[in-house]
Amino acid sequence: MLDASPAWAQDDEDEDEDEDDEGDDDEGDDSEEEEEEEEEDPDQPPVTAGGLYTLQTYPQGEIQRPLTMTQGIHEMRAGIGFDISNKTAFETFGLSFDYRYGYRDNVELQAGFKGIQNFDAISGYAAFEGSIVYDLVDFRTGFQFANAGGETVVGVPIGFPFRYAPKEQVAVTALETAFEIQFDSKPDATPSIGIVVQPAPIVAILVKAAVRVTDFDFSDTSKLAIPATIAIQLSPNNKIDAGMDFTFNNLKPAPIDDGMGGTVTPNFYDDRFLLFFGQIRM
Structure with a gap:
């Protein structure tokens, strides 16, 4: 018994030393992990940016693209179109x-110009959009x-662009415009809604x-204007898009004089415009 006791004591001491060594190793691992967490990669985007893309990783599919352009990315779109209305087509x-x-990862600057007829x-227009x-x-x-x-009409448009994609192939958009402040009259209501169907990343429909209600007067339906657009977009890669917009200028045209003392309401599809466009990111 006396000979065995020192052996037990030695075993206990060895176990204590092993536990101390393991504890030191654990502390060392924890400190290394903390150092790794503290080190920040300068190439990483701000936390506020969300799921950021670069120009190289920018999605090919329309639905997968972020609402605001990534910082430093330019997108330019040019188009040529023709009036294809009844009796005046291609005139x-x-x-x-x-x-x-992309001014910031979640701030975008916009500008555009259009001339028809x-x-x-x-x-x-010139605009600011932020997340x-x-x-x-x-x-x-x-x-x-x-x-x-x-x-000439001058205004300040206000919108809350929204997009929800319940599936990878379908997205709902809304409120790209909500209302417009006019300098010489009451504001106009301009709510908008849309849908994107993407059967494959290379193509999107x-x-x-939108509905424009002059002076926010919903009681007078003669003041309503409902422009609508159907577009087909092809994206052969993540930097280039091409397609066409087919626009009905007003789904609810106002009555016009029929030349016989009365009025007649034109068909909404009588007033049409076709635009061919190309788009590039760089």
Whole structure:
């Protein structure tokens, strides 16, 4: 018994030393993990940016793209279009140009210009768009003008661009515009809604419609205007898009004089515009 006791004591001491060594190893591992967590990669985006993309990893599919451009990325879109309305098809043409720039990962600057009817009607805008909830809902405001028939209208559009994709192939968009502040009259209501169908990353079908209610007066339906657009977009890679927009200028046209003392309401599809566009990111 006396001979065995020192052996037990030695075993206990060895076990204590092993536990101390293991404890030291654990502390060392914890400190290394803390150091790794403290070290920040300068190439990583801000936490507020959400799921950020670079130009090289920018999604090919329309639905997968972020609502705001990534910092430093430019997107330019140019188009040429033709009036294809009844009786005046291809008698007039128009040009358009739109520009988007990622000022920050969640802040985008925009500008654009459009001239139709051989530039008898022109419009332009400059806007700011920033994320409220990244890649879900933004806030958008800016300045825009339109001139047609010698009359110029200037306003400040306000929108809350929203996109929800229940599936990879389908997304719902809304409120790219919500209302517009007019400088010479009451604000106009301009809510918009749309849907994106993407059967494959290379192709997307975009349907958009808006309602313009002059002076927020919903009681007078004669003041309603409902422009709508159907677009087909092809994306051979993540930097280039091409397609066409088919626009109905007003799904609820106002009655016009029939020349016999009465009025007649034109068909909404009598007033059409076709635009071919190309888009590039760099």
